[in-house]
Amino acid sequence: SQPSPPKAAAVVDIHTHMYPPSYVSMLRSRTEIPLVRTFPASPEDPRLILLSSEVPLLLEAESNPARSNQIIPGRPLTRHYSSLAQKIHFMDTHKIAISVLSLANPWLDFLSPAEAPLVAKETNTSFSDMCASHPGRLYFFGTLPLTAPTSEIQSCIDNLSRTPYCRGVILGTSGLGSGLDDPNLLPIFSALAEKNLTIFLHPHYGLPNQVYGPRQAEYGHVLPLALGFPMETTIAVTRMFLAGVFDSIPTLQIILAHSGGTLPFLAGRIESCIAHDGHLFSRQQQKTGGEKRRTLWEVLNTQIYLDAVVYSDVGVQAAVAASSGGERGGGGGGLERLMFGTDHPFFPPLGTDEQGEWESVSLNAQAVGRALGEGTEAAEKVMGGNAIRVLRLVGE
Ligand code: URA
Numbered sequence: 001s002q003p004s005p006p007k008a009a010a011v012v013d014i015h016t017h018m019y020p021p022s023y024v025s026m027l028r029s030r031t032e033i034p035l036v037r038t039f040p041a042s043p044e045d046p047r048l049i050l051l052s053s054e055v056p057l058l059l060e061a062e063s064n065p066a067r068s069n070q071i072i073p074g075r076p077l078t079r080h081y082s083s084l085a086q087k088i089h090f091m092d093t094h095k096i097a098i099s100v101l102s103l104a105n106p107w108l109d110f111l112s113p114a115e116a117p118l119v120a121k122e123t124n125t126s127f128s129d130m131c132a133s134h135p136g137r138l139y140f141f142g143t144l145p146l147t148a149p150t151s152e153i154q155s156c157i158d159n160l161s162r163t164p165y166c167r168g169v170i171l172g173t174s175g176l177g178s179g180l181d182d183p184n185l186l187p188i189f190s191a192l193a194e195k196n197l198t199i200f201l202h203p204h205y206g207l208p209n210q211v212y213g214p215r216q217a218e219y220g221h222v223l224p225l226a227l228g229f230p231m232e233t234t235i236a237v238t239r240m241f242l243a244g245v246f247d248s249i250p251t252l253q254i255i256l257a258h259s260g261g262t263l264p265f266l267a268g269r270i271e272s273c274i275a276h277d278g279h280l281f282s283r284q285q286q287k288t289g290g291e292k293r294r295t296l297w298e299v300l301n302t303q304i305y306l307d308a309v310v311y312s313d314v315g316v317q318a319a320v321a322a323s324s325g326g327e328r329g330g331g332g333g334g335l336e337r338l339m340f341g342t343d344h345p346f347f348p349p350l351g352t353d354e355q356g357e358w359e360s361v362s363l364n365a366q367a368v369g370r371a372l373g374e375g376t377e378a379a380e381k382v383m384g385g386n387a388i389r390v391l392r393l394v395g396e
Pocket residue numbers: 017050104105225343346347
């Protein structure tokens with residue numbers, strides 16, 4: 001049958017991860033994070049250990065393998081991470097028509113320059129094949145070999161731009177090693193913009209562990225995931241803004257994970273700090289003779305999209321308001337810039353069957369319904385219409 005545009009009310013999940021089986025094998029062979037390991041205290045339960053905040057528990061488990069009451073580091077590596085059948089089952093359970101898949105953190109950030117291009121190719125081919133096996137239900141954000149020479153990154157972008165189901169790239173905050181305000185990234189960003197590939201900016205590194213204090217092990221993953229991740233995203237995108245990346249490449253389009261971290265709440269403060277910074281003020285005077293600069297609100301209203309992975313109607317309201325450019329950005333359009341996501345397979349339900357409904361999904365869907373009205377045109381845009389338009393998705 002001919003591909004047809006998805007139904008207006010189709011639900012699209014733009015924030016949904018996988019590790020292809022080859023990537024999981026690589027993690028199993030590693031001795032430093034990120035890694036997969038099985039501990040004697042729980043032999044049936046392979047663990048995925050990703051975050052630097054998990055290292056203290058990992059070291060403790062290694063030095064004391066027989067202790068029975070130890071906290072097992074990491075999180076369970078379930079089939080949900082690498083089984084496509086499981087992803088489709090998850091989509092069907094939650095009435096998700098289309099998913100835009102991405103490799104989960106920390107992508108290829110830890111690979112040597114020599115390894116990265118091959119693993120990128122293998123990974124992007126896996127995603128492309130998965131999409132091709134369910135045409136109209138799956139698209140993907142590709143992965144770049146950021147530790148490799150620039151020519152390799154550029155050729156990967158070229159390949160992705162010719163890959164039918166690829167709509168962009170997932171990017172962490174480290175860039176080429178110096179963050180996303182690195183001038184050496186501008187040619188990469190330009191190539192992405194030119195090829196109409198949207199960036200999906202996603203955190204991994206969080207904040208220095210020290211800020212979580214001496215009792216952090218008692219608090220599980222809450223501090224790094226709930227607070228470290230969003231601050232990391234906020235800082236990364238603010239650095240891009242301050243470096244003038246959005247002005248240099250006005251066609252660059254970027255989706256921020258977790259509703260922009262804390263950007264909707266802090267954009268006003270960032271703007272005020274810029275307006276009251278003596279150093280920036282005199283530099284701006286010299287550069288433009290006092291001409292009006294583009295504000296963060298305007299960038300939010302033209303080049304930034306936010307996902308709706310924020311778990312509360314309060315966050316959804318803030319994201320819509322910030323995306324409409326606040327009062328100073330020209331206003332309007334906020335409802336066009338927010339896109340539903342699930343963050344599957346992270347945050348599985350703990351008290352109920354993993355094959356059933358996930359509370360992490362229903363919290364995000366309810367948040368949209370509560371903020372914008374269940375079943376309204378506005379809610380339908382956020383639940384899928386915006387992703388279909390922005391990422392040019394075609395249904396089954
Ligand atoms: N934890 C992660 O490491 N990544 C996610 O995307 C979500 C939770």
